Amino acid sequence: xxxxxxxxxxxxxxxxxxxxxxxxxxxxxxxxxxxxxxxxxxxxxxxxxxxxxxxxxxxxxxxxxxxxxxxxxxxxxxxxxxxxxxxxxxxxxxxxxxxxxxxxxxxxxxxxxxxxxxxxxxxxxxxxxxxxxxxxxxxxxxxxxxxxxxxxxxxxxxxxxxxxxxxxxxxxxxxxxxxxxxxxxxxxxxxxxxxxxxxxxxxxxxxxxxxxxxxxxxxxxxxxxxxxxxxxxxxxxxxxxxxxxxxxxxxxxxxxxxxxxxxxxxxxxxxxxxxxxxxxxxxxxxxxxxxxxxxxxxxxxxxxxxxxxxxxxxxxxxxxxxxxxxxxxxxxxxxxxxxxxxxxxxxxxxxxxxxxxxxxxxxxxxxxxxxxxxxxxxxxxxxxxxxxxxxxxxxxxxxxx
Numbered sequence: 001x002x003x004x005x006x007x008x009x010x011x012x013x014x015x016x017x018x019x020x021x022x023x024x025x026x027x028x029x030x031x032x033x034x035x036x037x038x039x040x041x042x043x044x045x046x047x048x049x050x051x052x053x054x055x056x057x058x059x060x061x062x063x064x065x066x067x068x069x070x071x072x073x074x075x076x077x078x079x080x081x082x083x084x085x086x087x088x089x090x091x092x093x094x095x096x097x098x099x100x101x102x103x104x105x106x107x108x109x110x111x112x113x114x115x116x117x118x119x120x121x122x123x124x125x126x127x128x129x130x131x132x133x134x135x136x137x138x139x140x141x142x143x144x145x146x147x148x149x150x151x152x153x154x155x156x157x158x159x160x161x162x163x164x165x166x167x168x169x170x171x172x173x174x175x176x177x178x179x180x181x182x183x184x185x186x187x188x189x190x191x192x193x194x195x196x197x198x199x200x201x202x203x204x205x206x207x208x209x210x211x212x213x214x215x216x217x218x219x220x221x222x223x224x225x226x227x228x229x230x231x232x233x234x235x236x237x238x239x240x241x242x243x244x245x246x247x248x249x250x251x252x253x254x255x256x257x258x259x260x261x262x263x264x265x266x267x268x269x270x271x272x273x274x275x276x277x278x279x280x281x282x283x284x285x286x287x288x289x290x291x292x293x294x295x296x297x298x299x300x301x302x303x304x305x306x307x308x309x310x311x312x313x314x315x316x317x318x319x320x321x322x323x324x325x326x327x328x329x330x331x332x333x334x335x336x337x338x339x340x341x342x343x344x345x346x347x348x349x350x351x352x353x354x355x356x357x358x359x360x361x362x363x364x365x366x367x368x369x370x371x372x373x374x375x376x377x378x379x380x381x382x383x384x385x386x387x388x389x390x391x392x393x394x395x396x397x398x399x400x401x
Contacts, residue, residue: 002294003067009169011170018062024057030054041282042338042372049230049372053374064287072151072179075179075200078115079153079196085118090179090208091199095249100195104393107301109196113140115179116204119154121166126174129212137220137254138208139165139175139400142234144225144376146262146288146295147197149360152177161224161259161378164387168395172220178204187332187343193301201234209249216251220398228261233313239327248372254401256331257394260376261317264299264344266308267291268319277344282338283374289340325355330364332397334390336373359399368393 005014036048043052049099073079078086091111094225096104117378118127132138140241143150143158150158162175180200207222208214223231241250269290270276276289287293291305300314307314312323329353335345346376352365360366370377370386377383378390 001294002064004065005065006021006187010306014066015062015069022058027051027055038383040211044372046198053282053284053381054295056386057198057286060284060287064322070149072149072156073115073153073179074105074151075112076116081155084223084375085120085155087116087128088113088162089116089200089203089207095202095206095241098272100198100237103195103200103303104199105306106303107193107195109181109192109199110201111199112181113180114136115152116207117152117154117177117305118163119166119177121173122163122174124239125175127359132214132218133173135171136219136267137171138214139172140182140204140208140219140253141177142221142223142227142230143177144223144227144260144262144379145182146185147226147230147299148182148295152179158224158227158237158379160381161218162222163390164256165398168391169398170395171237171399171401175222176204176208178344180204183295183298183301184296184302190298193275194303194307195233197230197299198233198237198313201230202237205234205238205253206249209219209251211386212388216249217254219253220255220401221253222257222259224259224379225262228258229265229316231256231258231316232261232263236316237315237329252329252370255329255398257398258331258333258348259378260336260339260341261333261345261348262288262321262341263348264315264341265291265296265316266320267304267320268309268315269317269344269347275336276340279340279342282372283336283340285340285375301313317344317351317374319347323351324354328356328363330362331356332368334370334378334394336366336375336377336386337369337371337375337384338373339375339377341367360400366397 030051120332141162180197184191221231238250238252309320316323348368357364373386
């Protein structure tokens with residue numbers, strides 16, 4: 001059972017106990033454990049990083065008992081603030097094909113209005129939906145968070161990498177993101193399972209193409225973790241629906257930026273000798289490996305184990321199927337060398353290379369594996385030099401469109 005300590009006063013008592021345990025036992029123990037460099041999960045890591053990642057990993061286990069300890073905006077309202085540029089994105093039920101309609105009917109979800117947020121490069125100030133400048137590409141960002149956490153709001157911590165990309169890449173001057181619906185599962189009333197987030201991502205893409213009048217060849221989709229999963233699902237949908245519409249809304253984007261992609265929600269890569277075991281102590285997402293973890297149950301909903309194992313929109317790297325990537329746009333795929341998802345990302349890479357070719361040209365995939373780097377390291381503060389190195393590689397890749 002997940003979130004069994006969610007109700008007060010038990011939640012407060014449990015968190016109080018955990019606070020005492022962490023301060024007086026957990027942290028001192030790990031400081032001693034990792035004091036010798038040879039005993040650290042990665043010899044290149046500092047003592048602070050080694051203890052910090054162990055701490056975050058433990059917090060994930062605590063949240064499996066009490067629910068999220070974070071608060072963030074949701075799809076239900078626009079969060080205003082200084083400099084926030086936001087608008088409501090209209091649903092596009094007319095763009096649903098029969099398969100998507102069937103999945104939505106099974107899950108009891110339908111297209112709805114959602115917030116969208118714009119973010120400008122530092123020093124620039126665009127009006128919402130302004131025409132593109134010469135040489136400009138729009139960054140369409142899909143945030144991570146296991147489909148159950150975080151936000152597309154510019155002030156959310158998940159926006160860090162997009163802000164960094166705007167500052168590093170000359171072709172990116174604006175980023176757009178949609179506040180896609182987060183999934184909720186038992187013990188709470190189930191809401192927004194697959195394909196709710198995909199419906200919202202399609203609406204965001206249609207807004208950029210049909211309302212802002214941007215050519216799909218001027219859009220680059222970026223996703224981190226679950227956001228990378230969603231970016232792949234959106235692109236696959238666009239390609240499968242080409243020819244179904246008289247306009248160009250189903251044309252694929254110019255490229256994909258996939259960061260620490262979560263691409264196998266089954267347990268096909270959870271085997272001894274693979275990264276979920278080998279990197280268990282050098283990453284912090286161990287709570288996402290079981291099939292019965294909260295985020296998977298919430299996102300999969302009625303699609304369940306079969307969806308996780310055999311639906312290429314959900315698990316394109318599942319070893320139970322052989323997903324194809326023909327006609328996918330130019331892609332850069334970045335993984336952390338110490339992350340637990342490393343082997344599923346390598347499976348994705350091998351399938352993309354097989355179908356697209358490896359390289360920096362049109363329709364090819366570029367793969368970067370950053371040494372001693374955790375899941376979504378690019379969004380961590382001061383994860384250097386790997387973060388800056390990855391951003392510079394992405395800038396080099398992006399500025400040749």
